[in-house]
Amino acid sequence: MTDGPSVASVMADFINEAGVPYVFGYPGTSNIEFMEGARQRGVETVLARREPTAAFMAEGLSMATGGLGVCLSTLGPGSTALVNGVAAAQLDRVPMLAISGQIGTAKEPFFTHQVVEHERLFAPISKWAGRVDAGSTATIMRKALRLATAERPGAVHLTTNADVAKATTTTDDEVVLPPMEAAAVAGQVHRRPGTADPTASLREARRPVIVAGIAAVRAGATPELVRLAEEEGIPVVVAPMAKGVFPENHPMFAGVIDMACNQVIWDFLADADLVLAVGFDPVELIKPWEIDTPVVHVDAVANTDQIYRADVEVVGAIPALLDWLREEAASGPAWSEADLAPHRARLTDEYYRGRVDGRLNPTDVVDAVRAALPREAIVTTDVGSHKLLVGQGWTTYEPRTSLMSNGLSSMGFGLPAAIGAQLAVPGAPVAAIIGDGGFAMVQGELQLASSLGLGIVVVVLVDGSLNRIELKQQALGYPSTATRIEESDLVRLAEAMGCDGERTDDLATLEKALEGSAGRDRPLVIEAHIDPAQYLSQF
Known part of the structure; x- marks a missing residue:
């Protein structure tokens, strides 16, 4: 074990390696070293006028690109002001790294001026609230970035004490990001005994509807979603944050759930005989899921929310799962454009x-x-x-x-x-x-x-x-x-x-x-x- 570069420079190396072009924040004494490390690596720090808006800027960048959003604050009121933006990233499922400075480690146990316990503050609104240490900086950064981007993505908060940021690291650990490419294989099927497998359910359905959500966006599943909708004749309803995952000028587009005209959409889903919930995240629901239509859950994660009941779950890489369902079902169009026209007309009139x-x-x-x-x-x-x-x-x-x-x-x-x-x-x-x-x-x-x-x-x-x-x-x-x-x-x-x-x-x-x-x-x-x-x- 040998002395290495500064903690702040290793953190900046990871941010740069992750392809982050901008850090948004409101600086303080405790994050000067990190900002300088970022600047030297071509990562620009953008001075927001308030810490919450800095986090929203990071969210906007991440939503538009799929990459990691990074924001920072100083200690005390800077960190408490950052809370709303961090909570937004967590519930909006946006990968975010939020970094807050802190008073020096020797004073933190007893000093009170502007000292807030960050781990207790951010733990309920993030995937992890951690602390950077000179002896494990690279490992902590890998954990932070992997957690922020892993399904379901969200916010990670790191505290950097003022003396730690400029300290030299005491590890030979490399600045290497963990692999984060999605699997290309289908995955597993889980179903309640006595229920049909998902391909049989889809073959037998006469009025199936897809509800596509933000996990389908993250998976890049648009081509597979379009092929399934076209070849099997299945209308597609999308969740609000997933708008565009299915082109809204497509004749099989059937609207957005829980926005304006929400009763039209819920009536449409209630009249269906099968719902394929493709990457749909219940965090977006404004109205409770009260329809009795059978649901097949298709996602990268299991149906742990239980907002809706799904007797059949297909868990794995969403694009591969959609192709598998399309190839195995192969029953021909369930809906025609003419069948869908009355619903689309009602939706327009209501809007x-x-x-x-x-x-x-x-x-x-x-x-x-x-x-x-x-x-x-x-x-x-x-x-x-x-x-x-x-x-x-x-x-x-x-x-x-x-x-x-x-x-x-x-x-x-x-x-x-x-x-x-x-x-x-x-x-x-x-x-x-x-x-x-x-x-x-x-x-x-x-x-x-x-x-x-x-x-x-x-x-x-x-x-x-x-x-x-x-x-x-x-x-x-x-x-x-x-x-x-x-x-x-x-x-x-x-x-x-x-x-x-x-x-x-x-x-x-x-x-x-x-x-x-x-x-x-x-x-x-x-x-x-x-x-x-x-x-x-x-x-």
């Missing part, structure tokens, strides 16, 4: 229900932004009534181009996630569709987006309300309490932060403001005053 003629409706905004951007554009959305409409109505053609927090479902996600996505995929047009409540939480990040020269389009739906909660108050006959938001001049705000600003309350002006959205070199903020009446009809 536009409640529009007010002559006003700017929420669905008008979604449609206008979608029409203004090319099919490869990335959209992020915040949390609120508008998210449910974007989730159902934004036509998504490819995976990882429609990004939302639907596990933790945290407000404040949309704008920082758009920044992370734009940095990760610089050639793609990026738009963020945000409510005025969520925007108020993170509007300071506009200045960062401007300083980075990011041409993101930020559309703020202004109705002066925390609409989801206000609607519930109204349903109970209560007055609007703590759910009204004061009007702000977002155009002047945008201009003060180095962005362009536009204001609209009608569709024609919105469409004009969106002209030339692609190819911008600074953010555009559109203050879109909407009529919220459509929300009442929808929800």
Whole structure:
């Protein structure tokens, strides 16, 4: 055993080896050494305006690329502020490494100023809350990265004491990442005695439906999913964070579960005689799974959640499993496009229900932004009534181009996630569709987006309300309490932060403001005053 490089430099080596281009955070004394190590290796540290938004930027980068998101904070209030973003990554199933500095090891047992026990703070909201040590830095980093990226992926938090970060390592362990390629073999079938095997179930089904989720995105299962749907004639419903795993312009696309029009989707699933749950993660469910339709669970992990009952589980590499089911079932199309047409028509009618003629409706905004951007554009959305409409109505053609927090479902996600996505995929047009409540939480990040020269389009739906909660108050006959938001001049705000600003309350002006959205070199903020009446009809 010999003295080696510094702990911070070994950590930076692992981050670089993992292909991480950016670290997002708010620095402090205890992470200076790590940031310098990252800089020397070409990994840029992006100064977010707040620690939670730093984590959301890391989430946006990871969601857009499938890679690891990394964020950092200092000790004390920096670490406690990071909590919401770490919890979001954990429940959104996003691989994230969060690093927080800490006071020197000699003082930590007795000193109280800004000292928080990170392991106790982050353990409930992460896959692992660990601590970096000079004698095992490489091993700890391998464990952290493997845990963050292993099924199901999520957040790992590491604490780095100030004296440890600049200490020399005392191990000869190499900077080598563990293998992380998915298996190409099918896997195992588990079923309750007396039930049919999954291929027989699929052959016998006359109205099967696929529900595809985020694990199918992680597995890159789109080609296999499309082949199964086309050859066996099976409609595909997708989960919100899996939008694009099945092209939404495909004639067998059947909608998004638990977004707007959710009753239409649940009625459709209840009428099916078999549900293939392909990589579906119940963390996205807003409404309980109450239908009696038999379920075949197809995933990389077993049905440990038990949110739905599945008498048959097929566990392994999702793409290989889908090909195996298709080849073995081979029963011919169960549904035709004509069979599916009534459901698709009902879904469309329900989506536009409640529009007010002559006003700017929420669905008008979604449609206008979608029409203004090319099919490869990335959209992020915040949390609120508008998210449910974007989730159902934004036509998504490819995976990882429609990004939302639907596990933790945290407000404040949309704008920082758009920044992370734009940095990760610089050639793609990026738009963020945000409510005025969520925007108020993170509007300071506009200045960062401007300083980075990011041409993101930020559309703020202004109705002066925390609409989801206000609607519930109204349903109970209560007055609007703590759910009204004061009007702000977002155009002047945008201009003060180095962005362009536009204001609209009608569709024609919105469409004009969106002209030339692609190819911008600074953010555009559109203050879109909407009529919220459509929300009442929808929800």
